[in-house]
Amino acid sequence: xxxxxxxxxxxxxxxxxEKKISSNEAAKSFVDRAEKSKKINVYVTENFENCxxxxxxxxxxxxxxxxxxxxxxxxxxxxCTNEVRTTAGSNILNNFVPTYESTVTQNIWNEGGIxxxxxxxxxxxxxxxxxxxxxxxxxxxxxEDLVPGGSSGGSSAAxxxxxxxxxxxxxxxxxxxxxxxxxxxxxxxxxxxxxxxYGIVAFASSLDQxxxxxxxxxxxxxxxxxxxxxxxxxxxxxxxxxxxxxxELTRNIKxxxxxxxxxxxxxxxxxxxxxxxxxxxxxxxxxxxxIIDISLPHTSYALPTYYIVxxxxxxxxxxxxxxxxxxxxxxxxxLIDMYEKTRxxxxxxxxxxxxxxxxxxxxxxxxxxxxLKAQKVRQLIKQDFDQAYNKVDAILTPSTPSSAFxxxxxxxxxxxxxxxxxxTVPVNLAGLPGISIPAGVDKNNYPLGLQIIGxxxxxxxxxxxxxxxxxxxxxxxxITDWWMK
Amino acid sequence: MxxxxxxxxxxxxxxxxxxxxxxxxxxEVHAQVTSxxxxxxxxxxxxxxEPNTQVSLVDAAFPGMLPVINEFCVKQAIKxxxxxxxxxxxxxxxxxxxxxxxxxxxxxxxxxxxYPIVGEGNVILDMPEGQxxxxxxxxxxxxxxxxSIHDIDPSNTLVDLNRSGVALMEIVSKPDxxxxxxxxxxxxxxxxxxxxxxxxxxNMQEGSLRADVNVSVRIKGSTxxxxxxxxxxxxxxxxxxxxIIYEANRQVDLIEEGQEIDQETRLFxxxxxxxxxxxxxxxxxDYRYFPDPxxxxxxxxxxxxxxxxxxxxxxxxxxxxxxxxxFKVSPYDATILVSDIDTAKYxxxxxxxxxxxxxxxxxxxxxxxxxxxxxxEKNIEIAQSPxxxxxxAKLINLIKNGTISGKIAKTIFELMLDGDIDPQIxxxxxxxxxxxDPKALEALxxxxxxDNREKAIEYKQGKEKLFGFFVGQAMKASGGKANPQLINExxxxxx
Numbered sequence: 001x002x003x004x005x006x007x008x009x010x011x012x013x014x015x016x017x018e019k020k021i022s023s024n025e026a027a028k029s030f031v032d033r034a035e036k037s038k039k040i041n042v043y044v045t046e047n048f049e050n051c052x053x054x055x056x057x058x059x060x061x062x063x064x065x066x067x068x069x070x071x072x073x074x075x076x077x078x079x080c081t082n083e084v085r086t087t088a089g090s091n092i093l094n095n096f097v098p099t100y101e102s103t104v105t106q107n108i109w110n111e112g113g114i115x116x117x118x119x120x121x122x123x124x125x126x127x128x129x130x131x132x133x134x135x136x137x138x139x140x141x142x143x144e145d146l147v148p149g150g151s152s153g154g155s156s157a158a159x160x161x162x163x164x165x166x167x168x169x170x171x172x173x174x175x176x177x178x179x180x181x182x183x184x185x186x187x188x189x190x191x192x193x194x195x196x197x198y199g200i201v202a203f204a205s206s207l208d209q210x211x212x213x214x215x216x217x218x219x220x221x222x223x224x225x226x227x228x229x230x231x232x233x234x235x236x237x238x239x240x241x242x243x244x245x246x247x248e249l250t251r252n253i254k255x256x257x258x259x260x261x262x263x264x265x266x267x268x269x270x271x272x273x274x275x276x277x278x279x280x281x282x283x284x285x286x287x288x289x290x291i292i293d294i295s296l297p298h299t300s301y302a303l304p305t306y307y308i309v310x311x312x313x314x315x316x317x318x319x320x321x322x323x324x325x326x327x328x329x330x331x332x333x334x335l336i337d338m339y340e341k342t343r344x345x346x347x348x349x350x351x352x353x354x355x356x357x358x359x360x361x362x363x364x365x366x367x368x369x370x371x372l373k374a375q376k377v378r379q380l381i382k383q384d385f386d387q388a389y390n391k392v393d394a395i396l397t398p399s400t401p402s403s404a405f406x407x408x409x410x411x412x413x414x415x416x417x418x419x420x421x422x423x424t425v426p427v428n429l430a431g432l433p434g435i436s437i438p439a440g441v442d443k444n445n446y447p448l449g450l451q452i453i454g455x456x457x458x459x460x461x462x463x464x465x466x467x468x469x470x471x472x473x474x475x476x477x478x479i480t481d482w483w484m485k
Numbered sequence: 486m487x488x489x490x491x492x493x494x495x496x497x498x499x500x501x502x503x504x505x506x507x508x509x510x511x512x513e514v515h516a517q518v519t520s521x522x523x524x525x526x527x528x529x530x531x532x533x534x535e536p537n538t539q540v541s542l543v544d545a546a547f548p549g550m551l552p553v554i555n556e557f558c559v560k561q562a563i564k565x566x567x568x569x570x571x572x573x574x575x576x577x578x579x580x581x582x583x584x585x586x587x588x589x590x591x592x593x594x595x596x597x598x599x600y601p602i603v604g605e606g607n608v609i610l611d612m613p614e615g616q617x618x619x620x621x622x623x624x625x626x627x628x629x630x631x632x633s634i635h636d637i638d639p640s641n642t643l644v645d646l647n648r649s650g651v652a653l654m655e656i657v658s659k660p661d662x663x664x665x666x667x668x669x670x671x672x673x674x675x676x677x678x679x680x681x682x683x684x685x686x687x688n689m690q691e692g693s694l695r696a697d698v699n700v701s702v703r704i705k706g707s708t709x710x711x712x713x714x715x716x717x718x719x720x721x722x723x724x725x726x727x728x729i730i731y732e733a734n735r736q737v738d739l740i741e742e743g744q745e746i747d748q749e750t751r752l753f754x755x756x757x758x759x760x761x762x763x764x765x766x767x768x769x770x771d772y773r774y775f776p777d778p779x780x781x782x783x784x785x786x787x788x789x790x791x792x793x794x795x796x797x798x799x800x801x802x803x804x805x806x807x808x809x810x811x812f813k814v815s816p817y818d819a820t821i822l823v824s825d826i827d828t829a830k831y832x833x834x835x836x837x838x839x840x841x842x843x844x845x846x847x848x849x850x851x852x853x854x855x856x857x858x859x860x861x862e863k864n865i866e867i868a869q870s871p872x873x874x875x876x877x878a879k880l881i882n883l884i885k886n887g888t889i890s891g892k893i894a895k896t897i898f899e900l901m902l903d904g905d906i907d908p909q910i911x912x913x914x915x916x917x918x919x920x921x922d923p924k925a926l927e928a929l930x931x932x933x934x935x936d937n938r939e940k941a942i943e944y945k946q947g948k949e950k951l952f953g954f955f956v957g958q959a960m961k962a963s964g965g966k967a968n969p970q971l972i973n974e975x976x977x978x979x980x
Binding site: 316 | 542545546547548549550551552553554581584585587588591592593642644668771773775777778779780783
């Protein structure tokens with residue numbers, strides 16, 4: 001059975017189509033493994049029974065034309081799922097059961113996917129280590145007491161621990177790519193506007209984007225093809241021609257120009273990250289790509305810009321959690337007292353911190369100095385990329401400035417935690433597609449990722465470069481299943 | 486209201502000691518857009534439904550729900566802008582106005598703050614002393630909030646979200662209004678324009694039209710603006726006028742006492758007929774406006790605007806001009822006839838049905854006289870008139886062609902009220918046809934003169950007043966059916 005759970009999505013689909021494995025067998029394998037993997041705490045809400053039932057139904061009436069025929073899939077608990085509790089990792093939504101389905105998850109079910117359960121994440125996706133979740137830490141399958149990254153930490157851990165063949169996360173400032181990098185897996189943030197935000201609990205609306213997380217690049221291309229769609233229910237969804245990403249996937253990237261931005265050599269970056277990047281450049285050359293030095297001059301402003309824009313939007317997006325309509329309600333003497341108690345008890349420290357920052361930067365008298373200026377800088381960051389793309393087809397950078405850190409190591413130091421997003425955040429600010437692929441290990445044997453950033457709507461090139469580099473890198477996670485022992 | 490209209494001077498001044506103050510008023514009118522569905526969701530906007538039956542997941546701000554702009558509401562706002570002779574902005578932006586309240590599910594209202602869809606325009610008021618132009622500052626689109634109900638449950642506030650997300654147009658005037666009368670005329674004109682356009686039904690009882698009133702005072706002749714107070718959410722013209730009078734006098738009193746006026750938001754207590762402080766400028770909310778990241782800037786092309794321009798019906802000012810030019814109606818009558826679209830429609834239908842030999846004066850008098858009296862008495866709108874335009878036109882034609890007298894017409898009019906009966910049928914059934922046969926009338930008059938010989942002699946001796954007596958007798962003898970013109974002629978001849 002363990003063989004089933006270690007298959008890639010592509011292999012699992014192939015086996016199911018060839019009737020070597022049934023959907024129900026696959027579901028059972030993942031459920032059994034999950035039952036033995038409680039220690040790593042990836043699930044907030046299990047949907048096991050229903051998954052087993054639905055897989056059986058699929059087997060009774062199989063449809064092998066679907067792109068995900070009877071494939072059990074666990075998803076980040078930020079996607080609203082009809083009749084399945086959706087918490088966003090927060091106490092304030094602890095009891096919330098939606099009566100509707102997010103467009104992205106609906107796309108998955110429409111193609112034959114079956115929900116295994118809802119995966120842990122940082123509260124309202126605010127965090128880089130999954131430590132802000134109301135439902136507790138997630139263990140990185142790589143090593144005990146190591147964070148799996150965040151905010152899609154439950155997703156990356158579930159993937160690395162073979163508890164789901166693929167998964168989806170959301171990425172506002174690196175929440176797909178950073179956890180992928182920390183767990184030796186692949187994570188793709190598509191262009192803003194590719195995947196509908198309808199039914200995804202909002203963190204920062206102008207930055208949030210759902211994307212695939214997988215064991216290899218091919219699997220991400222298969223899943224992206226399913227989840228990327230134009231959606232009238234999301235006014236920021238963009239109606240562009242989407243590729244058949246998996247069938248158009250190629251390792252032929254000869255002659256593609258790949259930019260190396262000098263500003264990503266940040267002060268205090270560990271040697272091993274520098275080395276990894278150099279190795280990555282060599283791999284890209286081996287694949288036939290041309291390496292070009294470029295400049296993204298406003299890079300150093302990206303992090304402060306992000307930590308103004310994202311909390312500002314979050315402070316407003318989270319105003320709806322007030323105890324009036326759904327979710328947690330604490331009793332109070334009057335309306336204001338009820339608000340204060342509900343939100344004090346319902347939100348964790350990091351969420352409160354960001355709501356406070358966001359409220360502050362939008363306040364009259366501070367708006368121009370912070371929010372407005374941040375929006376202007378955001379335009380400059382976008383322009384940096386526009387100009388770079390006149391010269392190159394894609395950009396190669398490290399995914400993170402370090403490998404996974406220990407649980408508790410940074411949880412009392414928000415700024416050092418925020419620094420984790422330094423390479424991923426500019427991509428969100430510019431709305432670009434970016435992928436993280438595993439590319440090596442540090443001195444502790446913890447995985448390290450490389451990031452490939454593409455032109456808007458050019459996920460195909462990003463995937464193709466990742467696909468060909470992946471072959472050269474030939475990275476293999478060495479996971480011992482320590483949590484089952 | 487008629488009383489105010491009929492005064493020949495709408496100036497409003499306050500005299501204290503030796504000072505004469507004028508009042509400066511600006512209005513922020515909230516007009517509910519006529520639309521089947523809400524501004525950002527597909528829920529119904531129908532008035533009077535059971536609480537919380539017209540609420541979508543978007544309206545109740547469920548997690549992950551996103552607003553999608555209703556194109557029809559955008560069109561309605563642009564049409565209104567065209568009706569206000571205003572600049573339509575090709576690009577406008579929806580912002581979030583952040584504040585917490587139980588009937589505001591999102592925790593913010595989506596509104597247009599910096600970049601409204603409609604810019605500057607103007608409205609012409611017909612005042613007794615002449616026309617007055619009032620500037621429009623802007624018109625923007627925004628969501629309405631839900632309704633908090635405090636008086637059903639003794640210990641809880643109940644919330645009805647049916648109204649949550651309904652589209653409103655906020656129409657902001659310049660501080661150009663100077664009296665309660667002008668406010669009355671302004672609101673009525675806005676309402677009239679929007680009803681012509683079909684963009685707002687203007688129903689104040691149902692809350693489709695409400696206003697925040699900004700009031701300040703200054704010594705007449707001064708060009709500086711005084712410190713203003715904003716009176717929130719007044720929902721009838723009468724209350725607006727009462728609030729303005731109270732507030733202006735309160736401010737004048739303060740100034741005369743040598744005190745400063747605080748810029749503040751006030752509420753009008755309709756029971757006590759006074760305004761009272763709601764919050765001072767220091768306590769003003771910080772709404773933390775910022776562009777709603779869920780919505781892209783709203784862009785409309787010139788072609789889109791031009792298409793809407795081509796769909797604009799004839800508006801009250803143009804209609805009035807046409808009534809004067811084409812129908813030779815007096816400016817005074819024309820103003821009344823065009824003030825409400827349904828009255829104008831009714832009048833035009835009567836005119837059309839009267840045919841070639843139409844008599845405008847009769848049509849105007851019957852509508853603004855008899856018909857309006859009935860509508861007032863029954864407290865109904867002209868759209869619900871118990872007498873159709875077609876039948877009123879018939880009645881007028883019966884007068885015009887001499888079939889009935891004006892007096893008989895009034896009797897017939899009363900009978901027509903009972904089920905919109907064709908006046909021709911009443912004339913025939915009741916035998917009310919006017920007696921216009923000269924021979925028959927001569928015989929009748931001969932008899933009257935014979936019976937009243939003495940009075941006939943007195944008349945001949947110069948007591949001309951008695952002519953009326955003979956007319957009266959003749960009408961009486963004919964049961965009111967005698968053609969009065971013929972009676973006059975015959976009497977003059979015979980006496």
